[in-house]
Amino acid sequence: MSSAPIGLSAPRGRRRGWVVPIMLGAIVILLAALWSGLVHLGLPLPRGGTSLHEGHGPMMILGFLGTLISLERAVALGARWADLGPVAAGLGGLAVLVGVGDGVPALLVTVGGLVLLAVFVAVHRIQASMHNVVLASGAVCWVVAGCLWLAGWEVYQFLPWMAGFLVLTITGERLELSRLTGTAAGARGLFVATASVFVLGLIVSSFTEVSGVRIAGVGLIGLAAWLARFDIARRTIRGSGLTRFMAAALLTGYAWLATGGVLWLVFGRMTEATSHQASYDAMLHAIFLGFVISMIFAHAPVIVPAVLGRPLTYHRWFYVPLALLHLSLLLRLIGGDAVDNTLAWQWGGILNELAFLMYMGMAAHSLFVLGRRRRPAVAAEQPPQPATR
């Protein structure tokens, strides 16, 4: 594959006009889902429509994160048809927000998942690899979740599949990077075995909930242990600058993945969820906030510039929202869910959202203020290499 000569000042061909509106749509979905989250925490705020209230999970996972993940993959592949994925997922999330009739949001996000799956098929045809199969399995989980939603299942019934989408997407990428540390074939085989246990649990959970969730929990614990042992973050945490920040966010995220796995194994039940059912709250947010959002914090400083084409300058203050995210999650799960203190649970949830918004604000400041000021010196802003050991 070759590209035509590109002038130094010319825009790169793989980013098209769709990117900015898609990103803006994703941010709208995120803000709506965060609002809905505050309502779920019991704050005296306008509730919005039933669709918004019940759609908190699908909006965050398939609407917001689904849009971002399929967008980054579309930009990476550089094929126009791949843009349909984030467009469909974004429209699906917005459809939940505005309360479009039954089935439309689920249909749209399912289309988004199918397009993402097609992206991985296209990548596989260029260069086949195990990690790409794992990533494609994550997209299959998205499609299954969308189909179950479309079939009228309650959100908590297909939540394991939404978790499967994110867990397999993230761990598949970590499997790819683990090659750089010389991971042996045996270790890669161990990953596949562990991921298979997780997927088996997802399948079983659709028929026998408690057994399936527990099996999936064992898989989550295994994946967390594998990442703790073989992931490149163990090496890069000794580096500096952005590289070290990313490693810190990754490693703390793995601790939450293990915590989530233990909770899934112990409780095994997601049904009969209420607005504040302690085990349900802990089982979901250990994974979706502790693990997934920590991964988002880690990757935003490189993925956002890749997607938008603007430099995002790393700053050590990024550690503040990262620390707030993890500490507030501890407050929520220990002070709130374990001790059953509603005030601690509410404050934990509010501070979770504040951490996310603070990080977004810092990223926006870096993109649009610092990036404009320092653009001529971008080359000098590259993170320093980790110290040779």
Add this chain to the structure above:
Amino acid sequence: MALWTRAPKSAPTQAGTQAPAQAGQSGSVADWLAGRTDPATIAELLRQVIDPEVGVNIVDLGLVYSIRVSDGTAVIQMSLTTPGCPLSAYMEDNIHRVLWGAPGISSVDLRIIWEPAWTTEMMSVRAKQELGWPV
């Protein structure tokens, strides 16, 4: 026309230097002042492009396969660790940025290729050392 190519394998004696296989001449201050940038100098500039996730530059990672300069265009053949790499556009941007202002280079022809497929064998010894390989 000078050509820089990646050393076929990372040899212990070349720790991270990746000597050009067919370089016409090495880069120098005189060349720079005279408004010329040769492929070896471009390779050195590309060492500023760091995979932030890994903390190692793309030359030591073995992702840059060859560099030549033709009529003011730097023609760079490189690969990525995987075709679906989300960082590909980030890498492209940073390659353009580090080459911005290099004397005699008015454009960049960046060719992402998948044959031969990138393998860890292409990493330099220095990169492997930094990432904890027993080398």
